[in-house]
Amino acid sequence: MANTSMAWIYLVLAGLLEIGFASAIKLMDGHKNIPWTIVFYVCAILSFGFLEQAARSLPIGTAYAVWTGIGGVGVAIIGMAFLGDPVTPWRVLFLALLVTALVGLKLTAGH
Numbered sequence: 001m002a003n004t005s006m007a008w009i010y011l012v013l014a015g016l017l018e019i020g021f022a023s024a025i026k027l028m029d030g031h032k033n034i035p036w037t038i039v040f041y042v043c044a045i046l047s048f049g050f051l052e053q054a055a056r057s058l059p060i061g062t063a064y065a066v067w068t069g070i071g072g073v074g075v076a077i078i079g080m081a082f083l084g085d086p087v088t089p090w091r092v093l094f095l096a097l098l099v100t101a102l103v104g105l106k107l108t109a110g111h
Helices: 002-027 034-055 060-082 089-107
Strands: none
Touching: 002 034, 002 060, 034 060, 060 089
């Protein structure tokens, strides 16, 4: 059980780091903005590393779906909060549905 618990911690860390590297893509300006370029590469490498660790104990389909879901929801929220992306009731509804699906995957992962 402890191994699976650590896998979920690794997976959440991987997802948070995915938010970092995906958000940095918008800000790195084609590799011209060096600090954001560094953020992109550091977050990407760490994110994939934690995803790989999580996938050792979790089903790969679940791990990958949760990783991309955390990243997708997080980047959408950052886009709406800080980068001028539109905020509409439909977008908020579908993000809430995505979060619900991620929780469902966690609850039905078989561990």
